[in-house]
Amino acid sequence: MRTFSTKQANKVGLPPGTLLYVGAPKTERPIISVTRYNGDIMEEREDIGVESCCELPGEAAVTWVRVQGVHDMAVVEALGRHYGVHPLILEDILNTEQRPKIEDYEDCVFIVLKSLGMEPDGDKLVIEQVSIVFGSNYLISFQESGEDLFRGVRRRLGNPKGRFRRLGTDYLAYALMDLLVDQYFHLMGVFGRQIEELEEEVMSEIAQDTLSKIYGLKRKSLILHKLIWPVRDMVSEVQRMENELFQDSTRVYLRDLYDHAVHTLETIEVSRELISELLSVYLSAASNRLNEVMKVLTIIATIFIPLSFIAGIYGMNFKYMPELDWKWGYFGVWTLIVAISGTMLYFFKKRRWF
16 A cells, blocks of 8 residues: 555656556566457467567457556557557556546547456455457457456357457457456355355354454455446446447447446445444344343342341451350351342342343
8 A cells, every 4th residue: 555655646746648557566577468360360479579569460350469467667658659549548557546447539448447356265355457448450458467367258269150250349348348247246256155154153153353354344345346336337338438449239238248237236235235234233242242241240249239248247346246156146147148149049030130
């Protein structure tokens, strides 16, 4: 957080379009891969230099450039210069704290989404920004890590009998967005199981770390809501966009993508309500447990009040006390103590105070 704030502060006063990387590098070096395809051919090149990428012809085929690692400003600037990408887009690509959005630049469309996942131990969210720029015959995807996020789309492109290759860059952009949104469904499943497990824990017993787990889930739900909420508005804006890059055949699929985004948002809303109710149940259970402890202590203290009174009387150092010379005085006091205690316990039991 401190590094991010420092880098954001460094941008203050700079003119719009100034390239400055904001974020933490997740790869040692950027990895550039290119896939070129049309209805008849498909060609893939892995881990090539930015110069080789810019030399590839783009006519009569869709060129998909995948950039894994965006911390090298020179690579981003070179690709932007070659494809004529606006400097404001390049600035947003390098700022990995962007919210999901879509921007229309007439000759190209710029899309920002978040790839969401969970660490294997389920303790932390894995958030990665994915930026997409596409024009009439090219698409460039930028991601922070070196993980192959779009292997499913590449697998579909590898099918020569599929209709994917005959469609344009707008459908490729839709396929990438759809894959990222589908990741949210899997994440919601993992998140839902964590809530169910914690619910069982709260109902069975109250552990010391239960409250921290509840607040951990609440914090995750707030982050997910913040990142997923703009996706619905973004997809809705795509449907209303009049840019000719989005063909009518692709807009049909965008309606399905909008439904997925709405469903995911509804799921996270339900999860937030469940977590709030879970917190209320925990606090009520903790309060009831404290009340039970206080009730037991109160009963014990109440029983000992008359016993302390008796012990106090016979603990006085007066010379003339009749019971002191009585042979059965000690046993008489004990009989009185037991009788008072038993009577009070019977009374409490009859009133169902314990």
